[in-house]
Amino acid sequence: SYVLTQPPSVSVAPGKTATITCGGNIVGSYGVHWYQQKPGQAPVLVIFYDNDRPSKIPERFSGSKSGNTATLTISRVEAGDEADFYCQVWDYNSDHPGVFGTGTKVTVL
Amino acid sequence: DVQLVESGGDLVQPGGSLRLSCAVSGFSLNTYSMTWVRQAPGKGLEWVSALSASGDATYFADSVKGRFAVSRDNSRNTLYLQMDSLRAEDTAVYYCTNIVRGYFDSWGQGSLVTVSS
Numbered sequence: 352s353y354v355l356t357q358p359p360s361v362s363v364a365p366g367k368t369a370t371i372t373c374g375g376n377i378v379g380s381y382g383v384h385w386y387q388q389k390p391g392q393a394p395v396l397v398i399f400y401d402n403d404r405p406s407k408i409p410e411r412f413s414g415s416k417s418g419n420t421a422t423l424t425i426s427r428v429e430a431g432d433e434a435d436f437y438c439q440v441w442d443y444n445s446d447h448p449g450v451f452g453t454g455t456k457v458t459v460l
Numbered sequence: 461d462v463q464l465v466e467s468g469g470d471l472v473q474p475g476g477s478l479r480l481s482c483a484v485s486g487f488s489l490n491t492y493s494m495t496w497v498r499q500a501p502g503k504g505l506e507w508v509s510a511l512s513a514s515g516d517a518t519y520f521a522d523s524v525k526g527r528f529a530v531s532r533d534n535s536r537n538t539l540y541l542q543m544d545s546l547r548a549e550d551t552a553v554y555y556c557t558n559i560v561r562g563y564f565d566s567w568g569q570g571s572l573v574t575v576s577s
Contacts, residue, residue: 381562382561382562382563384562384563384564386505386564388505393555393567393568393569393570394497394505394555394564394567395567396563396564396565399560399561399563400561400563435504437504437505439505439507439563439564440562441559441562441563443562446519447507447519447520447521447522447525448510448519449495449497449507449508449510449519449521450507451497451504451505451506451507452504453504454504454505
């Protein structure tokens with residue numbers, strides 16, 4: 352099965368920009384989706400299909416993809432953005448299609 | 461409003477069985493494919509299983525294949541995860557979500573399953 356690799360942690364000062372990468376062979380083949388999970392809460396979708404944003408998600412959250420690496424960018428970081436972030440791909444050609452990234456803890460300094 | 465409510469989590473001994481339920485409101489289960497995702501304590505998200513919108517196709521992670529089954533009751537608008545031959549490593553919070561074009565849109569609050577003697 353595929354592996355999606357993320358950095359374990361990212362630290363960023365308030366007002367600065369955080370970038371989280373998600374790499375793997377499958378990334379270039381399908382849309383990449385991103386979730387934010389705060390402690391004790393269920394995950395929340397923040398980006399779908401590489402760079403689309405649900406209506407309730409602030410414009411500060413954006414996504415991009417190049418080759419086999421997807422990137423989630425959080426601009427003008429706020430203290431409330433501190434959370435775990437996961438990328439995800441749905442492999443339509445597999446009999447176990449759900450794939451999550453290893454997860455990244457974003458710490459706001 | 462869309463709402464998903466998981467239930468059925470409990471403490472169970474290794475080798476035991478448990479059935480989780482996910483009661484859905486705001487949409488009909490035969491409208492979307494559905495999926496179960498779990499999270500072991502202090503660990504990341506792990507995809508577990510999925511059921512197609514038509515109800516005739518199921519998918520499982522290798523870690524649970526042959527031990528877990530997924531089904532639904534359209535009349536109750538409820539999704540189920542039957543878990544047999546449980547192991548300590550199945551200990552996790554289990555979430556149900558609907559699948560929209562490959563992404564997981566609405567999530568429940570989760571149900572805790574603890575496998576321990």
